[in-house]
Amino acid sequence: MDYEVRDFTRDVLQASAQQPVLVDFWAGWCAPCKMLGPILEQLAAAAQGRWTLVKVDVDAHPDLAQQHQVRGIPAVKLFVDGQVVDEFTGALPQSALEAWLAERIPSPAARQVAQARAELAHGRRAAACELLQPALAAEPDSREARGLLALAVVLDDPQQARELATGIREDCDSHAAASAAQCIADLLTLDAEALPAGRGQAHHRAAIEALRAGDIEAALGHLIACVMDDRAYRDDGARKACVALFELLGAEHPQLRDWRRRLQRALH
Incomplete structure (x- = not known):
């Protein structure tokens, strides 16, 4: 040519x-x-x-x-x-x-991943899935697409989210999303009836039930109450879950700043 x-x-x-x-x-x-x-x-x-x-x-x-x-x-x-x-x-x-x-000059798949990241920042997980699934099909080795998709699907399919998030290293742009997906998947698959005894048990159980129902903010309320009553419960699990759910809400969520402040107050 x-x-x-x-x-x-x-x-x-x-x-x-x-x-x-x-x-x-x-x-x-x-x-x-x-x-x-x-x-x-x-x-x-x-x-x-x-x-x-x-x-x-x-x-x-x-x-x-x-x-x-x-x-x-x-x-x-x-x-x-x-x-x-x-x-x-x-x-x-x-x-x-x-x-x-x-x-x-990013590939079409890379552009889809960038668009999906913006959708997740606004909490639009379904729209992010529609972009990430074809992107990952086109570029199966894309760790960024895998990590973001893990977060997008975690409420609907915790096991798939766990598999997608496996192996996403800290040097990857989607490491925070993958880590959050792992944490949320672990919470969703806990046996709520077998939680260890302690002041945080009831709050933790209520948070799991709310999360399974898709009510992220109700789950956050119970987790912050758990932090206040018994921060050490399940190895500081409530605080870690709050951080993961902040990632799931998205950086542009209108209430994210307020939730962060509420957690900070609970920690002090």
Whole structure:
């Protein structure tokens, strides 16, 4: 396929309003250009239209090189909506180039995960599931999608949530969601009748019943009462469950700040 520029305004500036355009400024005498060029072409062919590649021979188009402040080659510039949003100079190995592109031009699945994270922040778990399930089907190794989906499904399917959350490490963006899902799944699957004796028993049992009924705020009320009456009950389990339920409510929940304050008061 011929990637050489024909009309920079049409091929790059106008086209980048529809999809990202990666421009490779190169020359035939440049050894690093000869290394980088085929890698870019291979990745462009595999991109399936997520972005396009345009190559500019700086010897044939010195005006374009000057206009876009090319100081050394190969110079790679990413255009979106007619503007350069990122760039680098020099040849990168394929793995580094793939990582650079993945960060700046996310896959459809990665965009779905980002949208799902926003839905979860507002507590819209069903909408998040609709985005995360196809995202995970497209990219089964996505730990971020797994962790977020675990939180989205935990009230309906604690066992699935537990399986999805397994192995999500602390360096993953969805670690907090996965940890919360694990904690909530553990709470939901407790035998409420076999809880250990103590001042926190009744509150803990009521919290489990409320959570099984899908009433997160009622569950929080009982758990905070448990913290006040017997914080050590089940190894500080009520406080840990509150933190997990805060994650489930979502960072944009209108009552989240109030619930956090209530827990802080119970702890002091």
